[in-house]
Amino acid sequence: MAEEPAVQASTRHAAVSVVVPTYQGAGHVRACLESLAAQTLPLTDFEVLVVLNGPPDGTRDVVASVCREHPGLDVRVLQTAVGGAGHARNAGLAAARGAWVTFVDDDDSVARDFLRAMLDAAAPGVVVAAPVHQVSQGSTRGRPEGYIAKALGRVEGRTLPVSEISAVCAYNAAKLVDVETARSARYDASLRSGEDHVYWLSIFAARRFRVRVLPGDPSTAYVRTLRATGVGRQAAGFDFEVTQRLECIAALQRVDQGDPEVALVADRMRRWQAQWVNRYLRRHPDERERVVEEARRLDAHDVPWDVVNRGLARSLAVCYCFPPDLDTSGMVAAKRLRESGEATDVISVDMGPARPHDPRALQVVGPALGRHHIVRGPMSFYSWPPAAHFVEQTLRRFEQWDSDPDSPRYERLYSRAMAVSAHVAAAMVKVRRPELQWTAEFSDPLRYDTLGQERAAEIHDDETGRRVRAALADAGYVVPSSRYLFDTTERLVYAFADRIVFTNEHQRDVMLGYCEGDPALVERARAHSEVWPHPVPADELYDVGRPEIALEPDRVHLAYFGVFYATRDLSVLLDALQRLDARDRIRFALHVFTPKPHELGVQAARRGLADVVRARPYVGYFDYLALTRRFDVLLVNDAATGDHHALNPYVPSKMADYTGSGTPVWTLYEPGSVLSRLPAAHRSALGDTDAAEAVLRKLLTESRVTFPIPDISGLVSR
Secondary structure, eight states: OEEOOOSBOOOSOOSEEEEEEESSOTTTHHHHHHHHHTOSSOGGGEEEEEEEOSSOSSHHHHHHHHHHHOTTSOEEEEEOSSOSHHHHHHHHHHHOOSSEEEEOOTTOEEOTTHHHHHHHHOOTTEEEEOOEEEEETTOOOOBSOSHHHHHHHTSTTOEEEGGGSGGGGGOSSSEEEEHHHHTTSOOOTTOSSOHHHHHHHHHHHHHOOEEEEOOOOGGGOEEEEEOSSSTTOOOOSHIIIIIHHHHHHHHHTTSOOOSHHHHHHHHHHHHHHHHHHHHHHHHOGGGHHHHHHHHHHTTOTTOOHHHHTTTTOSEEEEOSSOTTBOOHHHHHHHHHHHHHOSOEEEEEEOOGGGSOBOGGGGGTTGGGEEEEEEEOSOOOSSOHHHHHHHHHHHHHHHHHHHTOTTSOOOOEEEEEESSHHHHHHHHHHHHHSTTSEEEEEESSOSSBOTTSOBOOOBOOSSHHHHHHHHHHHHTTOOOOTTOBHHHHHHHHHHHHOSEEEESSHHHHHHHHHTOOSOHHHHHHHHHTEEEOOOBOOOGGGGGTOOOOOOOOTTSEEEEEESOOBTTBOOHHHHHHHHHSOHHHHTTEEEEEEOSOHHHHHHHHHHTTOTTTEEEEOOOOHHHHHHHTTTSSEEEEEOOOOTTTOSSOOOOOTHHHHHHHHTOOEEEEEOTTSHHHHSOOSEEEETTOHHHHHHHHHHHHTOOGGGSOOOOOTTTSBO
């Protein structure tokens, strides 16, 4: 930037610097400057910086003419070598001499009391927002219209947090801010639009200001001129409505959002940007994959896809468990939807305190996420009243979305259970709309738990319960006399689903093997069944988390992530570690991330393994994925089911996550299980302490780079 001699300049102190960037402004900058010359604030109290950032068009001559007509107006003219409004505003900020600064666009004007009223209201830590009126080009009378005027009108005369008036971060002008705060960030000059969102979010992240909204007096208003051209009024099309919006979202995600209020405002701003993309896709629904690829190209991973895909989905997913709640079954469902590549509307439940909550987890489903309705109310994995509530709320929301005249009718239905409510609700949707193609996926056997005990929760004899049981009878299948919820749910899937998905062959054989009393139902289920191994996360998801963990370079670092049950623990590994002499044992560090780390820590101390076992609390899903690439070996263990099941029907879903990490895996398997057949860098059987000790001794002689990485592409879904 080179500063040109001022058209008229002085060295006097200015309370306010008014920055006026102008591009090809010869035809309209006069009205802007004359409105500043007419201010009731003394001309000695403010300066005007006109920043030229385009080829010569006579604007400089117009500015000189205004200055001759208003000799008291303190004007400096600057010239930027690079075009763009962002460059111009940065230049104006750098040159400002006032204690306060405001921006005025060259095609806008301000009412007579605009500067005086804002300066009177100015205070440290406060951004003052003036009323915003709109006027059509060629008109002289402005009106409080548009989204900015509406947002300000609801809170005029108040001072409040930015989270209550986030719209102030969505436009450049009509605000007064102290120059130190204004200089705490710079406009991103690489952005062709949306740079106002990123700039104001950035200075809010840096200074956490509050907003004082002036009363809606027309004499203090900022008057926007609506023109056919200009930023925000570019020609509709993929570049403006998609690429530029995704560029803005990518820039927003680079702003520090560690503060919850900043994160909340940032989310709203991303959603405003996403609305443009949605409008484009509603006109061009066949270009959704092009939009997804553009987001990937720009590394825009915080896209609110539920907004982008609103009203576009032809698929509905009923998943009792789903992000942002962190539940294993819900995360697998999210990965499954992402893998499908289709925009999918989702109905899930608010899991409340039953599961941790992480808004970032919606990135797992990513571009596949359409509208997402979260059912509020009672929540339970086992009892009927919460299940019935979920069924009725699902049916109500399904009818609303399916009959929406602005959205296509659903063609496909998906549900996934461990939580039975998902399959019950999906079955009733299928009964209501039989032509829907329903894919129902089982996480684990429902009717029997890992100890082989039948889950005995019953369906109540209420209206919903009667309709659920009648559906089986009406389809010509046996209605179990027990009224057991889990047994009935499995039968509903077998009776109505078009595709019945099991995650492994043992699971299918076990579940269909105990479905007694209705051979026709079992025959139908087997004919419609498929085995889909657990999906591997998209590669970019491993880079989202930024966990901090110190790993000593002279140790072999083992990691285990998970919950311990009566059928699943790490006792064989702890036994093997105890067998090593102290010199070898101290060369290991076993990091265990589990919901109750204290209990494991006590157990390790009693075994004399306090220097080896690092018991840690659970981490969020993205930190977990990132951590899987930090350790030398990842541990996964089978459930011990030999005393309860003829076949082990379980495969830990984390095996798919480990596969995507590329880190060597050590499987502690039950002989004959599916896990026992999966290739792994290291393997030992449950209960075989000798084999576990042998693996440990082998690890002492290997470096990480020599560890073989298993290829299980045929056993997990990518």
